[in-house]
Amino acid sequence: MTTTWLRLIGHRFVLIPFCLALTAAAWNGYVSLHDGGLVRGVVLGPGGAAVAGATVSMMEKNFTTNSDRGSTRTRADGSFEFTNNRSHNILLRAEVAGVGRSEQITVRLYFRSQNVTLDAPLTIKLDPPRNG
Amino acid sequence: MSTHIPSSRITWIARGAASALFAFALLNTPALAQQKKISFLTWNIADQEELFKEWIAEFKKIRPDVDVEWLDKKGPEFPAYYQTQVIAGTPPDIINTQGGLWLEYAAAGGMVDLTPYMAKEAEVRKRFNADYLANWTYEGKNYMLPFYISKTLLFYNKTMFKEAGLAGPPQSFEQMMDYAGKMSKGDKTGMLTLNFDWLYWPFFKMNGVELLSPDLKKATFNTPKAVQTLEALAKATADGGINKISWTGRWVEPNGAFAAGNVGMLHAHSPAFFFIRGQAPWLNAETFGVAHVPGGWATPNSHGLGISKGSKHPDIAWEFLKMVTSEKWTAKFSERRKVLTGNIASDTTTLEKMRKDDPLAASVLQTQLEQTDKLTGNWRLAQDSRVKNAFYPEIQNAVLGRKTASEALKEAETKVNRALAR
């Protein structure tokens, strides 16, 4: 009797789905612990020095349009943080009014509002000087 | 054969017949009446789910007693789904169709005439670009309102133009074919066109060819000029000036090919731009241009919103249509999907805004509001699809070199006239 039960549990049609379920559960557990929507990064100037008070704006990437998801300012050490990212595919751009702006970078995440710290800094490029 | 049939077989046949009758009886009983709820069926625009949810929420405020259901089907399944619903007696109250499909339904008496509604509320009619609105009139009655609008135009690859030493977009059909030839060498092709829903018709129109007599009763396209035109197209296709996909491809292939950067000109309608830009990193104001085809002719391929005859609540449906075509909502829609909606006010504002943050897209959409008096390939014809089906295969025969242009057109003429006679 018990042996048949063991055989049943050991059967691949039971075992494999069970393992899959486990993996899924584990993954969801991990996700629920890491989806705080935090996006951290640093803004550097052309010289490589941290830029304080730069405006970093975040956009959600859709296929045709990018919807604005607000902006924040960098701290004294040039670091910034968003806490409200709800997407898995965002764009970031840093700008210092009148001075310059950084490239727009795409950040793709493995799941929605995954906590992430950018490994590359946003580097400000100076605007071409306008005359007049 | 009919000698000695085992009894079992007879009983089977009998049962079959009986149950058939039974079934037929079943099928003909009217479908159950539904509660106060309207549904709208869109054509392959699932990406706008968010917007539609907002529509529904807003409408709930206006009419708390009504639930709105949204359905979306893509092109190939749309008619199958809609027709099934019609036969079952539960057609979606509001439908959004592309191209000429609405004619099939309107001509068969399946759609509500919106003219009286607009007569009552003139400001609704005034909202829309008259030229586009006019596309949905059949026998003087207006069956649909613009949902989002587009017509054909010419995209061109400036880099390839430079390489071939060409200054700007072609000014005549001959020049167009000539440019196509100049730019085609090796893996590069001079030109592509979309072919569904008469989108290729401007080529004939710019040469003064008329498909049908003004009363739409008989074919008038079998003229020497038409033969010349078709021969030119066939020759260009044979020489590689025109990519063969132009005559067989639907959407992904032509646009994908142009996006790949080795096609000189693409004759398509405005939505193609966004698809292309998504695949073409090379694309910017220096490398990419838009223009009208010579003569400024264009085939509209707009999306309209209409009301099914079978609708239980046509008036509520009309209210819903009024809401969603209002400036407020069309503006939202334009911004999110980067389309023009035919609502004059919101289109103006959208374009102004877009000129700042997306000038290239703006320049594309701008063309859609120019030369709107030169729309072609949009005959208000009950048998539109049948005529198309009679005509286009012969064009294929000619351009892909199975028949000479004159043979093909002669054959097409008889077939089209047959289709018109039905």
Added chain:
Amino acid sequence: MQNAPAAAMPAVAGLAHATARPRHGGGLKRRRELILIWVFLLPSLVVFFLYRILPLLWNVMLSFQDFSLFGKTGWIGIQHYRDMLEDEVFWTSLWNTLLYIASAPVGIVLALAIALMVNAEVRGRNVYRTIVFLSYPLMTVAVGIIWRWMYDEKVGLFNYVLRTLGIIDTPLPFLQSFEWALPSILLANVWQILGFYMIILLAGLQNIPQNLYEAASIDGASATQQLFRITLPLLRPSIFLAFVIGVMTSFTSFDLVYVMTQGGPAHSSELLVTYIYKNAFELSKVDYAAALTVVQFLLLVALTWAGNRISGGEAGAVKTE
């Protein structure tokens, strides 16, 4: 109304003679067995009745009507069937459908070879089986899109390979040519369905008693002899089934054609099923489509019956005692 059952008759007669061998005696026992038989058949028959036979009869009735989606519908007799005679597209699509069927044996032979190979004791045969099977569960839309690209005149893989190998200098327009559009689709179809055939044939191979081979090899029969004396004859039911499936796909493989060519250029790859769909849902000629459906069905009954006769009746069943 009587049309469909009546038409099914020749087939029936043929089968009935081949099969029905009424046994006598054992009255009560026999009756209990009969009841059991019909009870066992019931669920399947109900499903088939609801989703196959009723719809078919619906089509039969529609095919004699002048049907309008919104307006009145009236009876017009055999008008649609008469129209069919002048409708050259119908004849083209009929011919194409037959070509499609003719391509089935090719696939089956291929699949048979593969099935035999992966049934032999080769290392890693499970991997091979999976690879061959892989293409069958793939959505037909994806198959269509990818093969479309492979056939592309300018950028397609086939032309790329042929040109780099210097076999051709001007690219071949597979799907853009009137001659090659259909064969190209057939190849794609074979590619997709191979795994299906393989499964059927593998299942069949499992039914062949091992000891027959053992006996044969003890008698010193060569592998080839074993193949022709034992395997193929005993595999007949499965081969027949595979053939029926081949015919079926040629009458139902709508998506592939629709994605790859929409039946074009100029109907040169039109199949009955795509033409029926066009009529029903693009040209709003539902009634004419129904008539086409009926004709296609009759054609099928004939074909199945023929195939069944060829394979020796009883849907190819073989006795092993």
Added chain:
Amino acid sequence: MTANPHRPRRAAARRKHHWSLHVGLLAVSFFMLVPFYWVLKTSLTGENIFVYPPKLLPNDPHPFYYVDVWYLIPFARYLANSAIVSALAITANVVFNAMAAYALTKHFRGRGLIITLLLSCMMIPFQTTIVPAYLITGKLGLLNSYLGMALPTFSTIVCIFVYKASFDAVPKSLIDAARIDGLSELQVIMKIMIPLSASAVATNVILSFIWSWNNFMWPLIIVRDPNMQTLPLGLSRFLTYHENTTGALYAFCVMVLLPGILLFLMAQREFIRGLTSGATKG
């Protein structure tokens, strides 16, 4: 008859075919895999496949199109729906087809008719039955329901014949012996027929799964409620013509494909002729 007599033949088979077999199979595998390679590659790069010359190797592949797919449609929800519908279909097929097939192994009047009927019925293309099938399902009150989606695939003729062929192959002697031992019809089926038809059962499971899993048109017609949609219906989200969803489209196709492959891998053990069947047969 035991396992031993197999050995000489097997050894012989190995010696004879080993290499030729591998060559042949590798050739076949290549032919089968090339299109797949492109599906996979595109799903990882999303690159425009209309570039010439085609890039044989993916440049900077990334898994993010799969993430897009997961969020662009309520993937988990659709997956669950598909799973439920397929489970229904598989169960029904395995049971009903076995019953029907067993009945068809017996001789009775009208059997020929039924066989022809079933054979011809399976060839009516679904596209032509949409409308009546919808109306009938409506009468049964099964619109928008899992049962309604699965019902038409509840019994498939191909699978009935797979069973039948396998039942027919069971030696009568074995069955008669069982009868003498006093087994009832049902016991004969459960204790002899089914165990000896493992591969037929596996075939039923695999095929009925794939059919109901990839079923597109039928759910599309009878399901209105967005929460009841099955996976293939998600397809349309990746074919909206306004945006470039190439990468996501192929990723989606791969994600839909995987369960079928998994099931095949699990079931395919049944396609290895076991010694038991070899021994018991004859």
